[in-house]
Amino acid sequence: MPVALLQGLDKVTARTSTFEAKVGEPVSFGQLTIVVKACQKASPIDPPESAAFLDAQEKRSDGTVVPVFQGWMFASSPALSAMEHPVYDVWVKDCRKSDSKARSSSKQ
Template sequence: MAGTRSRLLPALGLALVLPVAAWAQTPPATPSPGDAAPPSEEIPPEATEPAPARPGSTEVPALPSEQPGKVTGVVLRGLDKITARTTVIEVPLDGMATFGTLTIRVRQCVEAPPDEKPESAAFLEITDTPPGQSPVVAFSGWMYASSPALSALEHPVYDVWVIDCKMVAPGKP
């Protein structure tokens, strides 16, 4: 039995090595059209999003979707993490509101059209003014009602997030 194994092992080794050697000598296959890289496409300039505004600038980048009706302000909710109290904050467009040591300015608020998924987004500038210190920009950018964590205020005491845009129905002043 030992003699049979010793004759079988070299034959088995050759059986495993020969197909590998033949495979290594096979010429490379020509690529099919599906293997080719996708053609490069140019992105039209209107499809690109504008760069975010700097904290000190008054320029507000516009979102591509505009809705009917006139936006008059935004409804926010503020959380004081120390007392665990929430407050509804209504801020007029281009107006300011105070929540604790925060000063909130709303530059723009947009809503998705009625035939799309409900979404409200507001461009906010939030400044923190602790007592006896100079004001510090705590947040400047778009905040989304459906995803508050996507673009959130990072503050040790307060949280602020968008609830909805305040709008006047079309046709009303």
């Protein structure tokens, strides 16, 4: 699938954001840059599952870029392979065939 639907949480402000990321194109969430390397969805006859391979890096205030997470995340089991970061949480919600014009939402 060419698009991953991701959700992020800023633990400082307690705001969540849902955003789409095209495979191979970097997206920003706070100080993080996330690149989805692959996004796969189970066939309709299998139990529902979406999984994405993410590469996340943080740009620090001194300009250095630090790797934060690299690996598969599963929509049905976000805790199985979670990104551990003191400020941000990011997890996979779904994989899609196409984006819906960079839809983004926030909750308080």
